[in-house]
Amino acid sequence: MVKSGTLILGVAAQLLLPLQLLFSVFLLLRGHDTPGGGFIAGLVAAGGFALYLFAHGRRALTALLRIAPRDMVGLGLLLGVASTLPAWWRGEPFFTAQWWTLPPFGVALSTPLLFDLGVYLVVLGALLTAITALVEIDQDDVPS
Amino acid sequence: MQALVLGGFVVSGVAPWLHRLMGGRAALLLALWPAAILAWLLGQWSGVVAGEALVSEWAWMPALDVSLTFRLDGLALLFALLIVGIGGLVLVYAGGYLRGHSQLPRFLVLFLVFMTAMLGLVLADNLVALFVFWELTGLSSYLLIGFRHTDPLARQAARQALLITTGGGLALLVGLILLAQAGDSWSLATLVTRGDTLRAHPLYPCLLAGILLGAFTKSAQFPFQFWLPNAMVAPTPVSAYLHSATLVKAGIYLMARLHPALGGSVAWTLTLVLVGGVTLVLGAVMALRQTNLKLMLAHSTVMALGVMTLLLGVGTRTALTACLVFLVAHAFYKGALFLVAGILDVSTGTLDITAMGGLRHALPGTALVAALAALSLAGLPPTLGFVAKEQVWATLLTSDPWGGVALAALVPAAGLMVAVAAIVAVRPFFGPPVATPRAPRSRPSSLLLGAAPLATLSLLAGLGPGVLDGLLSAALSAIGAPGEAPHLALWHGFGWPLALSLGGLLLGWLAFRHWDRLRGWLEVGLAPWVARGPEVWHAALGWRTLQLAEWQTRWLQNGHLRSYLAIILMSWIGLVGQALVVHHGLPGWPSSGIQAFEGMVAGLMAVAAVTACLVRSRLAAVAALGSMGFAIALTFVLFSAPDLAITQLLVETLTVVLLALVLFRLPHFTRLSSFRQRWRDLGIAGLAGGLVTALMLAVLDGERLPRISDWMVSQGQPLGHGRNLVNVILVDIRALDTLGEVFVLALAATGVYAMLCLRAEESSWSSPAP
CATH class of the missing domain: 1.20.5 (Single alpha-helices involved in coiled-coils or other helix-helix interfaces)
Incomplete structure (x- = not known):
């Protein structure tokens, strides 16, 4: 039941996925000042991948993702924990936010952003883990 | 000092790697670590003996007044020397004992972790740090007792020891916290100067009970003594090091350390003298009942621990001196005897004394070591055991009113110890040779290399006990009995102490001659008591606990999501509802009116909720829940919370995706609950909903409550x-x-x-x- 196989959905998913991912990154980055943020962005990205999954099937999604969703969760947690460390390095209390401006273009970088990226990856990874796991048992039942 | 102590954890970490590199000889190399600490400690000897405690401070969690400060005073030095000295020797021994054992690396790691924890325990000045090290020793002891983890008996003994010692550890934690509150400090060095305040404090009985429970469980005092003999399933190096020389002395250390802070009261004296007395008699009698060499030694260790507790209870300066001398003597001879037991085990394949005999020809060195150590155990000159025993007699003869009671228990017990010593040293090595399961042959020299120095020390310290005077004096002033240095000597002349020793000797000789008959008699006579003893209480308690756990698991965790929800909601309603009513009172209805569109959204939600409950198709129920979610999102939009609205919409969407995947796999949509249960559930749900409403109203009219959002709004831009x-x-x-x-x-x-x-x-x- 997972792979629909209809042409319209297939093409639409192909076109929509990059847009959705772009939008999710946009939401992630602007989140600190206007509605958005890692959690919402992760949900949007997961929605995009879910659409792709329905249109093209699990194999195609795995090939597209390249890394396992579970590893994404691990990476996200690692980023989240890593963002607590710079404050410690500077002798400030645990988890104090640190802000830097990278010199050449004045790009703002901060531990909250890093942390938000971690949240994004965990949300995306957790949802994709659940969805693909559900799809997997379907495939076991109906060998293709 | 911190590096020296905590470095042990690093060394234990590289142990497996070292073992892979050089095999069984790694133990020899690792023994250099305790040797290095020993050398450093000896370097501090003169300073500490002169009365200067070496303090090395390290703030750990300054905000909580927890520090990792180490303090090397006389008492700490005495214990630390025993820990690293015997630790090094046993490590050498273990390298030979477990040669070729596939789990040797694991042993080395655990052994070094234990040694480090024990060292930290006796050096720590902060109560929290002391407790952490205390529990670490218990944990590593658990793993070492269960070293042969494929043996169910070993696992059971390990679990028993863990349950008892950590159970006592919990009591100790409570006791230490109360102690810190009563004494208004977490530092031992400060607390020992506040003895009068502490003893007069209303919390004194509680904190004393907690601390003594911790010490008694760790040091195998009655009624917790049974875990120690059971722990003998551990490899012999563990028995020698943990269960005779160090770990079980942790409780003695704690009681000695806190003696100036807590000791001297009637409760202290009475408890320690009684418990110590019962323990020592029990240990001595039970020892003679055994034929297994290790079990016999274990019970005699219980006896020795009882003696130390009793002496701490008596608490005079001479009693404390006697306690410390006896502690040192015991560590030497009992460690050596356990190591001898291990040599006999690997050489002959048995630990049953009645199955050995005439081994002096095959194992001459071992026989010599056993004889020396047994002399000390029996308290015969010229060993440290004799010095200690004379000291004990001299103390008890002069201390009223407990001396008489203690002597009545101790003299027969000492006699039985003489019998134990004779059995251990004579039966396996003399008499006609007995066929053992394995033909006796000599074993790796590292075994004897570990055992011989301990026995030799027994002898040397006995010949010249004066070397201990300075250290003992420093240790005594650390536990609140400063004064002139005690003068230990081998020969005190004729007097009552010598007479008591001779009496004990005679009794021991008789018990030794008639041991076989005595044992049979004890076996039969004590069987009904053992069958009703504390070990059975412990087993019954464990069994009851399991039953209770099973019953409450069946009741609470029955696997039905609906009953989980009901239980969670009901507890929440009870707790939060109570707090709301008591602390706030039921809120009134807000004065501001309700807009028409707000009413419409609320009505939409209500309709959706009722529909979801009533429809008989799963798809319809899901759809109803979905519209409920969108209505909630709409509320967020209306009250200008775009972030929440977006999140809610996305979550609803992804819920549909997940549901689409599982919908076909779910069982038929049936009603599982009866009509009455549905009404009950409606009641719970209605109460929960009502409580949420009441909470929201309380928040709205609670302008009295300080608002945190203003602060957040003001700080969002400048700080965030x-x-x-x-x-x-x-x-x-x-x-x-x-x-x-x-x-x-x-x-x-x-x-x-x-x-x-x-x-x-x-x-x-x-x-x-x-």
């Missing part, structure tokens, strides 16, 4: 560098909460994955492969 306050809260102000939630999310995903993939695996097992 963000205008979207929701996000600033999520990733900065309350980032720790978010981190926790992210971990929960990851855990949930892992759980889903594990559950589904395990199911998939099961189904692929049951169905033939495609």
